[in-house]
Amino acid sequence: MKTLMVQGTTSDAGKSTLVAGLCRVFVNLGYKVAPFKPQNMALNSAVTSDGGEIGRAQALQAVAAKIAPRVDFNPILLKPNSDTGAQVIVHGRAISNMEATSYHDYKKVAMDAVLESHHRLAKEFQLLMVEGAGSPAEINLRANDIANMGYAEAVDCPVILVADIDRGGVFAHLVGTLELLSPSEQNRVEGFIINRFRGDINLLTSGLDWLEEKTGKPVLGVLPYLHDLTLDAEDAVAIENKVEQAKINIVVPLLPHISNHTDFDTLRLNPEINLRYVKMGERINNCDLVILPGSKNVIFDLQFLKDQDWQSDIERHLRYGGKVFGICGGYQMLGQTINDPEGVESTIETITGLGLLELTTELTAEKKLAQVSATMTLGSKSCQVKGYEIHCGVSTMTAIDNKTPVPLLLNKSDNQTSDGCVSNDNQIAGTYLHGIFDEGAATQLLVDWLDSNNDIQQTINLDEHREQQLERLANVCQQYLRISAIEDIINNSKTTTP
Numbered sequence: 001m002k003t004l005m006v007q008g009t010t011s012d013a014g015k016s017t018l019v020a021g022l023c024r025v026f027v028n029l030g031y032k033v034a035p036f037k038p039q040n041m042a043l044n045s046a047v048t049s050d051g052g053e054i055g056r057a058q059a060l061q062a063v064a065a066k067i068a069p070r071v072d073f074n075p076i077l078l079k080p081n082s083d084t085g086a087q088v089i090v091h092g093r094a095i096s097n098m099e100a101t102s103y104h105d106y107k108k109v110a111m112d113a114v115l116e117s118h119h120r121l122a123k124e125f126q127l128l129m130v131e132g133a134g135s136p137a138e139i140n141l142r143a144n145d146i147a148n149m150g151y152a153e154a155v156d157c158p159v160i161l162v163a164d165i166d167r168g169g170v171f172a173h174l175v176g177t178l179e180l181l182s183p184s185e186q187n188r189v190e191g192f193i194i195n196r197f198r199g200d201i202n203l204l205t206s207g208l209d210w211l212e213e214k215t216g217k218p219v220l221g222v223l224p225y226l227h228d229l230t231l232d233a234e235d236a237v238a239i240e241n242k243v244e245q246a247k248i249n250i251v252v253p254l255l256p257h258i259s260n261h262t263d264f265d266t267l268r269l270n271p272e273i274n275l276r277y278v279k280m281g282e283r284i285n286n287c288d289l290v291i292l293p294g295s296k297n298v299i300f301d302l303q304f305l306k307d308q309d310w311q312s313d314i315e316r317h318l319r320y321g322g323k324v325f326g327i328c329g330g331y332q333m334l335g336q337t338i339n340d341p342e343g344v345e346s347t348i349e350t351i352t353g354l355g356l357l358e359l360t361t362e363l364t365a366e367k368k369l370a371q372v373s374a375t376m377t378l379g380s381k382s383c384q385v386k387g388y389e390i391h392c393g394v395s396t397m398t399a400i401d402n403k404t405p406v407p408l409l410l411n412k413s414d415n416q417t418s419d420g421c422v423s424n425d426n427q428i429a430g431t432y433l434h435g436i437f438d439e440g441a442a443t444q445l446l447v448d449w450l451d452s453n454n455d456i457q458q459t460i461n462l463d464e465h466r467e468q469q470l471e472r473l474a475n476v477c478q479q480y481l482r483i484s485a486i487e488d489i490i491n492n493s494k495t496t497t498p
Contacts, residue, residue, distance in 0.1 A: 001122040002490045003157035005194075007132035007148055009173035013164045014195035014223070016057040017231065017473065024474035025065040025483060026127055034059030034125040038131055039147040041086065043259040043296050044233065047369050049386035049437040050223055053077060054093015056262060057131065059233045064470050065129075072117035076110050076146065078103070081257065081297045081345055087232075091117070094367050096413035097384035109146035111154070113145050118155060124466045126489065130157070136182035149185045153195040158190045158493045160486070166196035166225060178215060191336065191488045192491045193481065198225040221481030230269060231469050232262050242247040246274035247454055248447060249287040253310055254279050255301040259294040263327055266443055266460040273456075284313035288450045289323050292330025294434065298363075298393070299346040302333045302353065311354055314331045323450055324428045328391050331420060335395065344392050356428050358405055359422060361395040368392075372433055374409040374419065376403030376442065378449035379426060385409070395432075397421055409433060438462040466475070 006022070008015040019035060019468050023467035027033045037058050046059035052071035060070040073090030078086040079116050085099045090113050099108065121128055134141075134160075134246065149302065150460060152159050163173045167208070174192055181189070201222060208219045223464050231408065250267060255275040268275045278284050295301040305311060326334045335353040337360050340346050344363040353361075375387040397405050408420030420431030429449075440459030477483070 001125055001128055003118075003128040003130060004486070004490050004493070005130040005132060005152050005157050005159045007136050007152075007159050007161055009135055009137075009163040009177045010167075010396075011134050013162050015131045015162060016061070017229070018162055018193065018223075018477075019129050020057075020061045020231065020470065021063040021473040021477040022417060022486070023061050024066075024470050025477050026129070026487075027065050028474060029392045031485075032124075034067065034121050034124045035063040035065055035073050035130055035131070036118070036121065036128050037133065038118075038151045039078070039110065039130040039196055040074050041078040041080065043079055043257065044262060045077065045260065045390060047060065047390060048073075048092060049369050049371070050092070051369055053089055053367075053369055053390060054092065056232050056260075060168055060466070061131070062128070063466060064474075074121050075113045075117040079259075079296055087296070092369070107146055110143070111146045111150070112173075114151060114256050114298055115154060122224075123380070124204065132159075134378060135177060136185070137177045139180065149181065149188075151186065154318075155492055157186075157188070158189055158489050159188050160220060161366050162193045162195050162491070163187050164196050165194050165222075166198070170194055170342065171207060177440055179402060189226060191218045191485070193220050194222045196225045197222050198466075200397040203368060206317055218482075218485065220485055221477075223476065223480050226476065229469060230265075231466065231473070232265070246272060247456060248273045248289070248450060249286040250275040250289045250291060251284050252277050252291045252293055253284065253305060253308075255293060255295050257296040257298075257301050259296045260328070261293060263293065263434050263437065264291065266437050266440075266462050267446075268463075269460050269465065270443065270456070270458070271334060272458070278310070280308060283356065283489030284310050284317060286438050287317070287322065289325060290314055290317055291452055292324070292326040292333055293326055294390075294431075295333075297345050297349050298329040298332050299338055299340060299351050302338065303348075305333065314354065315354075318356075318427055322427075325446075326357075326428075326430035327391075327436070328385065328389075328434060331357075332361040332393050332395060334428060335361055337361070338393070339363065343379050343388055357397075357423060357430060359395045359397045359421070361393045362390050364394055365392070370414045372409075372412055372414050373421075374433070376431075376436065376445065377406070378408070378422065378445055379452075381445055383441040383445045385433070385436050385439065387433040387438065389414070389432050389436065391432055393432075418480075 040055035042055045044056040049068040054074035058074040059069040077089040080086045088180035133147035333359040340363040370389045376385045405421035422429045443459040
């Protein structure tokens with residue numbers, strides 16, 4: 001197996017997207033390709049075919065490589081639950097919560113897990129396309145590094161450095177990053193890619209010539225700014241989404257620990273739906289639906305929601321006939337209480353919920369991870385849905401006035417008969433299932449639940465949309481990158497063996 005690593009001069013330089021594009025390019029060229037990220041820090045994750053949890057970017061890159069996601073593609077995943085701590089996930093399973101200083105000492109153990117996954121993949125694939133994390137030039141993080149050059153040195157692979165020109169300072173980023181690397185690390189950087197360029201390329205030529213002369217390393221391509229490229233985002237939430245004369249208006253409170261915000265991609269991308277995030281200090285108003293999203297620290301985020309006085313906004317919204325939908329942590333918030341006796345996510349043992357659904361939740365150390373299909377019923381209509389569950393909570397529904405809440409999902413494929421519920425007045429619903437709106441039928445069902453008179457002309461199927469975007473990205477990479485030169489770098493590198 002050959003290995004090529006893409007590192008960035010900064011976070012959000014475009015590493016994830018570039019690796020996805022190169023995965024699709026090389027699989028189209030006939031290579032058997034797998035994506036890889038030794039260590040990822042993200043709240044937006046995915047459930048794999050082998051029942052584990054990895055970063056959303058690696059799941060997307062697996063789709064780009066035309067293979068099913070698996071835990072070895074992202075052996076270490078860190079999910080922040082405070083400013084200084086994170087849940088540590090190894091080979092798809094949460095092992096503990098750690099503070100930053102404790103994890104720094106744990107890195108030597110984590111590297112063993114990284115190399116174990118690398119060696120397993122080496123037995124099956126021809127090419128491993130690897131994504132670094134942040135920047136390789138973070139001096140304070142160099143010791144025991146497993147995310148960037150520490151990994152590259154361990155497996156002895158070549159590196160391509162990518163920088164974002166749209167933010168300015170691209171030459172300083174590239175030259176400065178290179179200068180801060182050790183001699184051996186500098187030698188394994190085989191070239192540069194400049195990302196998100198807009199304008200006349202002729203105005204950049206003198207800078208590219210200077211960069212190559214200064215560093216002795218080639219520029220392997222300049223990728224244009226793709227204004228409307230829409231792929232699964234791992235961290236950044238797409239805040240702006242103004243739709244003129246929208247038929248449906250949806251509001252999502254932007255919680256500090258919001259997770260799996262890709263749940264809303266099909267709604268956000270629909271040209272007839274206006275989905276907007278309400279930020280700290282703003283009010284929830286003028287909408288048909290409020291969706292409470294998932295959260296990595298549900299008790300903290302519920303308290304934040306109350307502190308913003310969004311609870312009174314939601315109650316007013318319901319009094320005027322609006323509807324509310326909760327997903328995972330948002331579903332838990334709709335209930336009567338959330339209990340965390342073992343301190344799974346918080347030091348607060350109990351918090352009162354929004355009191356909108358008759359359920360109580362207890363957070364447990366064991367996390368449920370499952371890919372699920374089921375029948376969803378809202379109002380008088382139903383459709384088939386699929387998605388995934390990632391949660392630590394167990395929620396129990398109770399009857400009120402001898403009326404049992406109506407289950408939202410029935411005939412689930414994970415050996416559970418039902419999940420979630422719909423209030424008896426049909427205004428409030430919730431579920432643990434992420435990705436529930438990824439198919440067009442589910443979006444149409446939601447629209448009908450909000451107002452049966454609404455006539456949505458089109459819906460988005462996220463799988464089909466993602467595939468179109470990946471092919472477009474691969475075509476752009478083919479057009480603007482020196483693919484043959486990148487292929488030479490791969491073929492001239494040492495063969496990585498287990």
